[in-house]
Amino acid sequence: MVQSKTDLFDEELKTQAAWFKVLAHPARLKILQYLSEANSCITGDLSEELPLGRTTVNQHIKELKEAGLIQGHIEGVRTKYCLNPKKITEVKAIIEQFLTSLNVGDYECKS
Amino acid sequence: MVQSKTDLFDEELKTQAAWFKVLAHPARLKILQYLSEANSCITGDLSEELPLGRTTVNQHIKELKEAGLIQGHIEGVRTKYCLNPKKITEVKAIIEQFLTSLNVGDYECKS
């Protein structure tokens, strides 16, 4: 039997790994970058910017929304997508935290 | 039909996403941290440090090895595991690069 054993790790490690996972697909990175470059809320079919179908892109958008990295609000027929700057900053800090913990300044590796 | 369409993205995005993926599991983060804290090569059964079976841990070690983040060299019956400081530094830079590209300093989000 195979059950998910990820629960059995430290809360901190789980959080860090979860955020890495959210960023582990080029489509999601692209969406974030696109919204960042636009520097404001964007409306319209984001799938035209990526080499994927609309439904698939929407699914990635949904994931990013559930993770809190982007926000959407309805405007008539359309939906406007935005980054959530606060959350982005938060996640950056979490990732930095892990990278910093991997201190290899004076690592001894005699091989 | 579902084929992997990840090829269709920029080389840079693919690389960044791939590195996030390598780090997207708490077991792999834990292994890296453990080796980092030890601050030198380690021998013995790493699985005793994690809530997973030996084979599973070995698989995660294998992934990290294939990604180049850790090295192993045989010493009699045992294998000594090390971080690869050079690669770690390299990956840190790649991740920083993406995080920096997500510039939200003056993000306009009127919602």
Place this chain on the structure above:
DNA sequence: TTATTTTGACGTATATTTGCGTCAAAATAA
């Protein structure tokens, strides 16, 4: 009113990841 546009919800098929059992190879110990 009846189209049309835009988007989310749902289902489905395939691909990949995760977790582990089992076996075999290689080095040592007895």
Place this chain on the structure above:
DNA sequence: TTATTTTGACGCAAATATACGTCAAAATAA
């Protein structure tokens, strides 16, 4: 020589992730 220890290779089963088609709801346009 024959155990024993340690590890990697292989394969399986369950869980997740990817990609997308189809449909329906909601707002607008005609």
